[in-house]
Amino acid sequence: MTVAGRLAALRERLAAESLDAMLVTDISNVRYLTGFVGVFDPEAAALAVVAPDAADLYTDSRYGEAATLAAEGSAWRVHVASRALHTEALEQLHFAGAASIAVESSVSHRRFRAIEEAFSGQVHASDDLVEQLREVKDAEEIACIEAACALGDRAFEHVLGVLSPGMTEVDVALEIEVFLRRNGSEGLAFPPIVASGLHSSRPHATVSERVIEAGDPVTLDFGARVGGYCSDMTRTVVVGRAPEGFRELYEAVLAAQSAARTGVRAGMTGIEADVIARDVLAEAGLATHFGHGLGHGVGLDVHELPSLSPRGERTLQAGSVVTLEPGVYLAGRFGVRIEDSVVLSDAGCRVLTGAPRDLIEV
Numbered sequence: 188m189t190v191a192g193r194l195a196a197l198r199e200r201l202a203a204e205s206l207d208a209m210l211v212t213d214i215s216n217v218r219y220l221t222g223f224v225g226v227f228d229p230e231a232a233a234l235a236v237v238a239p240d241a242a243d244l245y246t247d248s249r250y251g252e253a254a255t256l257a258a259e260g261s262a263w264r265v266h267v268a269s270r271a272l273h274t275e276a277l278e279q280l281h282f283a284g285a286a287s288i289a290v291e292s293s294v295s296h297r298r299f300r301a302i303e304e305a306f307s308g309q310v311h312a313s314d315d316l317v318e319q320l321r322e323v324k325d326a327e328e329i330a331c332i333e334a335a336c337a338l339g340d341r342a343f344e345h346v347l348g349v350l351s352p353g354m355t356e357v358d359v360a361l362e363i364e365v366f367l368r369r370n371g372s373e374g375l376a377f378p379p380i381v382a383s384g385l386h387s388s389r390p391h392a393t394v395s396e397r398v399i400e401a402g403d404p405v406t407l408d409f410g411a412r413v414g415g416y417c418s419d420m421t422r423t424v425v426v427g428r429a430p431e432g433f434r435e436l437y438e439a440v441l442a443a444q445s446a447a448r449t450g451v452r453a454g455m456t457g458i459e460a461d462v463i464a465r466d467v468l469a470e471a472g473l474a475t476h477f478g479h480g481l482g483h484g485v486g487l488d489v490h491e492l493p494s495l496s497p498r499g500e501r502t503l504q505a506g507s508v509v510t511l512e513p514g515v516y517l518a519g520r521f522g523v524r525i526e527d528s529v530v531l532s533d534a535g536c537r538v539l540t541g542a543p544r545d546l547i548e549v
């Protein structure tokens with residue numbers, strides 16, 4: 188979908204709900220609608236207003252020049268505000284006679300109240316209006332994610348070459364970060380997870396100064412960013428020889444992940460997708476150790492719609508990029524997670540992560 192197509196799709200949704208305008212505050216939504224991926228940092232420095240015949244972007248002087256340049260030739264009018272962005276936006280909406288507007292429900296309560304107080308008409312909170320448009324990626328977006336995944340694969344290969352006993356988790360995380368940045372990643376999709384030994388049983392362990400020893404499983408979960416779009420992958424490898432019982436656990440998680448890669452497709456719900464992997468782990472008696480969902484959408488944000496989990500009631504759509512990441516965590520022993528990013532179609536999944544999945548002992 189082009190930027191014009193995205194605006195048209197949002198306007199259709201506004202018309203269907205009899206809204207005169209929408210105030211878009213989420214930075215990823217602003218990026219998506221304007222197409223100006225590189226212009227803003229995640230700080231609240233942009234407010235986009237979409238109305239039937241207007242697309243106005245309010246920003247402050249720090250971003251004025253870059254946004255104005257980026258807007259050239261597009262439908263967006265850039266306003267460099269000197270007062271609060273919503274104050275100037277609402278003045279414009281009053282002038283245009285808007286009576287009913289939507290504000291994203293993700294906005295802070297403080298900001299919502301300020302908007303409600305300053306606007307003379309009705310203010311509605313809307314859930315995920317733009318997020319639902321973002322759920323289906325076009326070819327250009329998929330190409331960005333694919334490039335980010337390829338960079339992640341290279342970073343994984345690089346880490347395999349340096350990972351050795353005596354390094355700390357911080358050392359390994361830095362290897363990943365520096366490699367990704369040197370090779371073209373725009374920052375990182377998220378701070379990498381490097382969880383070694385006992386820490387590997389914590390799905391989102393914090394990177395620590397723990398020294399990696401021979402026989403430690405190490406879970407590496409990281410993502411690159413290309414053209415504003417994230418990748419997300421996880422591999423658990425072993426430094427030296429796998430400890431007792433580890434290989435069996437690894438094979439069970441891999442079987443669940445393979446089943447998901449084979450079975451997940453557009454047209455099923457996120458709950459049904461999740462069950463594919465969960466059933467395999469239940470057969471192995473490990474269901475209670477798989478606490479999180481099978482996966483999530485990936486795009487401008489590393490976690491976005493859809494959700495592939497027991498809460499994922501929405502039907503998965505062709506063109507969504509999602510992760511498949513079953514994990515099993517045995518507290519006091521170790522954990523395993525294997526995660527790929529894939530594109531969904533009606534026929535199944537196209538895997539974007541190229542890193543090997545068989546157990547690696549380095």
Ligand SMILES: [Mn+2]
Nearest residue numbers: 419510512526
């Ligand atoms: Mn993930």
